Amino acid sequence: MSLDNDPSGETESSDSPGARAAAHVRSPPRRIWRLARKELRESLRDRRTLATLIAMPLIVYPLLGSVIQRFAINRIDPNAPAAIVVFDGNIPDEIATAIEKGPERDVNPADDSGNDSKLSHDQTPSLQDVARTLAGPSTGTEIGTLARSEDADGPPVRLQRYGQPAKSEFIEEILQAKEADVAVRVKLAVRDAVTGGVTPGDFEVISLSGDAFSRRAAIVVEQRLQAFREREVRQLLDQTRFRSSIMPTISRHTVASRTPAPSPLGAFVPLMLVLMTMTGAVYPAIDLTAGERERGTLEMLMAAPVSRAQLLTGKFIAVVTVAVLTALINLIAMLLTLYATGFDRVLLADGASFRMFFSVLALLVVFASFFSAVLLSITSFARSFREAQAWLIPLMLVSLAPGILSLMPGVNLTAGLAILPLVNIVLLGRELFQGTAAIHLYVITLLSTLVYTILALRVAAGVFGHDTVLFGNSAGAALMLKRPQEKRIRVPVSVGIGWLVVLVPLFLVLSGLRSRIVAPENLTGQLILSGILTIVLFAALPVVITTWLRVSAVNAFALRRFHLTALIGAVLLGGTLWTIAYQVLVFSKGPLQWMELLNNTKLRELAERLTSETPFLIRIVTLALIPAVCEELFFRGFLINTLQKNSGMWLKPMLISTFVFAAFHVVVDQSLTLERFPATFLLGLVLCGIRLSSGSIFPGMTMHAISNGLLLSLKELDPVFQAIGLNLNVENESSLPAWFLVTSALISCFGAALVWLGRRK
Amino acid sequence: MPDLIVAAGLHKTFTTPVGDVHAVNGLSLTVRDGEVFGLLGANGAGKTTTLRMILGLMKPTSGKATVAGFDVASQPELVKRSVALVSASAGLYQWLSPRELMHYFADLYDVTEEQAVLRVQQLTELFDLGSFVDRPCAGLSTGQQQRVNLARSLMHDPPVVLMDEPTRGLDIVGSKRIFDFTARLKEMGKAVVFCTHRLEEAQRLCDRFGLMFRGRLQLQGSLAVLRQQSGRDSITDMFLDLMEQKNSMTEESMQPAHVSASSICEGRTE
Incomplete structure (x- = not known):
């Protein structure tokens, strides 16, 4: 060894570092296990982890039990x-x-x-x-x-x-x-x-x-x-x-129903378990990411020859283990409390059984993995313990909402709810306690939660130990809005995403306020207001932002010249692609119907009233032209500009922008119309493609306007369709004739080819 | 003797909402084995960013660097195995003991169990950790923590040692220990980069110097070369001159202080 006091210590230093580096490299699973073991060792020695892990459940449940008991005894x-x-x-x-x-x-x-x-x-x-x-x-x-x-x-x-x-x-x-x-x-x-x-x-x-x-x-x-x-x-x-x-006697007897009426306490128990599992995961998740960064140990870790993915996996295993231990201790403490107080007969259909215990535990393990992954993806962003805590407060509040939803009477687990994170866990937990859980819902819940876990881990892997997070300083909001000295080509991504974060609640709230300004019966007024809202949110305010940041409108919104061939292609696409989108919409309804997520009678009524009560011109302007212009400016102009780091980057901006575009279209008149998502996503992708290939916003705008316009005038165009022997039967939303679809698809392909030919060189 | 660190034209630009910040601007340097290179500059001059790029913790915007013959961009893992990073801002795991910490890092660097046990014993003696090696790090003094940090960083016995403000927060005794240790590293043939803003202490310790200001290496060479170039005796005076000179110039008219490979060689031969 070179560091002993013998001056001949050069022997090892003279080894080739490469040779030493290559020798004795541990296999990834062994390495991850060792990483996780150290994280666990450290976490389990921490008083704060131990407090949430052991002390909390030991105190909370007996306390809660005695409070309920006290309250109940008071009542009788x-x-x-x-x-x-x-x-x-x-x-x-x-x-x-x-x-x-x-x-x-x-x-x-x-x-x-x-x-x-x-x-x-x-x-x-x-x-x-x-x-x-x-x-x-x-x-x-x-x-x-x-x-x-x-x-x-x-x-x-x-x-x-x-x-x-x-x-x-x-x-x-x-x-x-x-x-x-x-x-x-x-x-x-x-x-x-x-x-x-x-x-x-x-x-x-x-x-x-x-x-x-x-x-x-x-x-x-x-x-x-x-x-x-x-x-x-x-x-x-x-x-x-x-x-x-x-005299005849009358006696009264009761018999328990086979499926007991869900008691509010029934959902309260799994919700409590879920909340306690969350609490168990929070502290280690913050400590092992933001905490490490704050203490300066993360940099040392990153300086070691270990991949970020391995480090993150080690941490993930440690957080999940602590969360599962918390869940286990809570479950045992809760069942003991229930047994001691006699509430088990009320809340558990067949009393506490090993089968129920293990199926609830399995559910909590899956939930712990999911929540740990979500936590890590958020705490990896944070630069300090306090910042991480600040991020987690909204997360906890957001997590409470589905939990409370599941406490509502009459909310039962369906296939649709089984894919809703957290709600599925709480509802399934309730059904497991009551012995009424259906196996297919159990499987859907586990699988969907697993998918969310993987997605959250992917996000965490992208963020954890990243340059900007590891060494960057958090730029305050004030700095973000500070006017720069020089002209710029792009809106910084932080500003773009920031506006999006503001836009979503603004859009929802202002849409809701429409009926306060104009009576809901006045549909024409509503349409005009909706048009104004679209102009303000999707065009006017982004223009203000880009002007303030000295980004020229030409760059920010791609207001560039384009090839005529691309425009012709876009017109053909606008004239025909709606048929395919329409068919996708019809197809999307099937699975949603099965998941019991489809509820569009109100919207159908609204559509009928729109057709009969508002002038055609107003409908075309407010529902086809204005959205076509403003949405293209925002989604294909502003968002693409802010999401692109350079002009060669296209896939990620395209997918993100289209996802947001489709998500905005799912909210219609304050109801969720999930069936619209696939069709809008498809249209969004094509519009993005046109924007990126032509380099300009205008051909896409044209296509968008034509497509919207045609969908709105199907009723008016019915005589034309009848004349070519086409009975669309749009009112019943049935499938279009195959020959019509095939012809449309062929013309669309031709249009797409023209767009490609007219691409910006 | 081989150059263990070679950096050529390193640039690092951070994009912020108000515009680009050039943290490191065209930096080139070489450090050979058995040499202590003092990377000097005020806070925010770009010293730490330079070290991070050399270690591969941060991707350079442009430029190239190799450590022990390995390319930082394409062989980051081999580079990391060849480098020890000692940083004043580095913390310790509060709930582990120094011994557990050293074993953990030995593990990360794939040191075998037997080697690790031997190495912990040697480093414990070298840094006099014996009295607290099995106590949780949380209870150690700043000086003790810094010694543990040094021991930890050397568990894998790398040929290159990067020291980022290693004496920050230490008293005279603690600082002296670091100097003695750095001198030992030099004796052992390690290539050492010693980053500090305490110029006088660097003057006593380092073989060659690089004076960094606003992301650029403004002066580079041995003390004799620097004295000749600047006409000043002490590094502090040279640095003050440099700051005055640069502050009086506008950012636009500043001459890029290109430090070519030849000037480095000149500095070394003198």
């Missing part, structure tokens, strides 16, 4: 506020007591003398009782004197008598003043001439309208009155020769 606690019943002064005390105390009091009349509001010690509801009480109507029971009203939602109600009986005419007032919750009035009291006793007449139970508690109390009062009446009748019958046995 004999000492909780009772419903106050005010009795008509004419009602005999015997009946009032029967109503107040319920049937049990008759079994053990000695209790009547005791304090009515206290249950004896052994009557205190157990956790299991609480769980059963919360379980829903199917397992309704009575605990002590707490009557459960089977017809009303909610916990049992305890009744308490109003201070003193009231005069019949004041009963409503007492209720209205909220001094009592329910009232019992006797409408007709008859005094028996022989005995001198009072025979009650018709009873009336009065509750406060719009007050659920009062309504529930009224139901209980009514049930007890009926029970009292039945008992009286039976006693009377027993005194006759008929005996009470001639």
Whole structure:
């Protein structure tokens, strides 16, 4: 070794570095394993990781369990506020007591003398009782004197008598003043001439309208009155020769449905698990990327002869492992809490089984991988721990939205929702707990999540350790908008993407505001406003940005001369390509229908109203011309310009710009029309192709306008089509005739060839 | 003796929203084995960017560099195996011990287990890490951390050592240790690039110097050559002259300070 104190240490230095470098190179899996092992070792020694990994679940679940239990016991606690019943002064005390105390009091009349509001010690509801009480109507029971009203939602109600009986005419007032919750009035009291006793007449139970508690109390009062009446009748019958046995008895039983109604708590449990898994992954993900950069260890790592992909994979494995460990500990802690509190019988269809445990765990593993990949792709951008945290807050908020959606009643896992990240995991988790998960939905959820994981990892691999992230300084927004001294050819990509980020919410909000400015019934007004909005957002503001940044309009929007051949080609494409796009649209509906994502009745109505209620010229200008001009300026001009690093770069700008173009077209009148995506994507690609080959925006603009115009005038052109023997049957959105499609496709190909011939040399 | 580092016409331009920044502008230099080259300049002169390009951490906008005969652009992995990077801004893994850290880096550089154990022992002795080699790095002092950092960077015993402000934040004792160590590296025949803005300490240590200002190597050569060219005795005076001179010139009229390979040779032979 050359560093020992012996001066003859030159022996090793004289080795060829190349020879040393080539010797003993570790295989990639072994290398990745060693990288991951170190990351894990470091993470697991960190107090903060340990806190989220072990301490949190150990504290959170028992705490949550006891809070729910406390809350639940409160709701059926004999000492909780009772419903106050005010009795008509004419009602005999015997009946009032029967109503107040319920049937049990008759079994053990000695209790009547005791304090009515206290249950004896052994009557205190157990956790299991609480769980059963919360379980829903199917397992309704009575605990002590707490009557459960089977017809009303909610916990049992305890009744308490109003201070003193009231005069019949004041009963409503007492209720209205909220001094009592329910009232019992006797409408007709008859005094028996022989005995001198009072025979009650018709009873009336009065509750406060719009007050659920009062309504529930009224139901209980009514049930007890009926029970009292039945008992009286039976006693009377027993005194006759008929005996009470001639009266039919009615008993009530409940049986649990095979598919239990999803309880809101059912989605809450998987959501909680998902959130805890996220929390477990967040800290290591930040620490191993942005944290390393901040501490200056990332540069040392990048200086080592290890590829970025291997480093990232090592980190990914470490983050996933910590997340899965968190998930596992949480799952165990949660199941133990559920078991101890008795909630398992409410939330888990068949109780906790190993099968359920492992399928939920598998789901959480897949989710942990997905979320870790997303986290790494974001934290790899960040230059410091704090910046990473700032980035993750919006991510967490965005992640909460689908979680909350899954808590909504009536939202069930469908094939469509099974491809929606996070929603699919929470909904599937709920179904797994309830034992109702369909196998194909399980597979779709796992596969789609896997695809998202791979995509997120690809993004992370592109960002992690990249020059600009590793060494760059974050240019503030102020710097981005600072006016440069010199003229430029391109809008910086940060500004272009920045505008896009602003544009999306602006577009959605302003589109929504349209109906505030002009009445929704005024379709012509709506169309004009929509046209103005398109001009402002997609043309005017980008022009302001490029002028400010001293990028000439010619460069920014490709306002260049073009070859006439390219224009002719574009006209032919505009005249024929819509048929193929239309057919793609028709085809796209099939799979979406299957995924239950198609809901276009509202839009079809809108389309019909547009045709019948607005002038043709307005429609053509606002829906064909303005979009053609403005969208070309923005998507094929501004966006392509900002996304291209040099004029030779085309594929990436083309794909990104077209994707954004298609995504904007999916949102129509604040509804998502996913079926439009493939067709618009196809048109966008062709328009991009024309722009890049001709070097100018104008041929594409022409094609766009013709294509839009033709689609809008299909109804007006119907006589023309009929004349050539073509029945398009556009209203039913059925497939076009094959010969028509083939002819259109051939003409389109010819048009494309012309565009190619007229390309910019 | 072979040139272990050869850089020719290195340029690095950063594109920012307000325009292009030329961080390194046509830099050429060579460093042979057993030589300490002082890359001197104020903060932001482009020293660190130059080191990063030589190491292959950053792609040059144009220009070429080779390290130990390997091309930085096409053989980055072999270049990285031949270089140790010592940087003041480098941190340590807080939850690992110096021993674990050294083994981890030995692993990254594919040093065998047996070699690594031996090497850790030698470096622990050399840098006097014995008393804290098994304690977590989080509890070490700045000087101790810098020593661990040096030991870590030399685990794979490379022929080239790039030192970026290695004495930043160190006290006199700590700095002296770095100087002694650099002298030892020289004895061992390593090619060392020593980046610093502390000119006096560099003057004592380095064989040749490159004075960087605004991304360019304005002066280059041995102390004797620099004295002859500038008419000044100390490097600090030379540097102050340079700054004054350049500041008085507008950016446009500045003459590109091309440092040709021949001038480097001249500097060396003197």
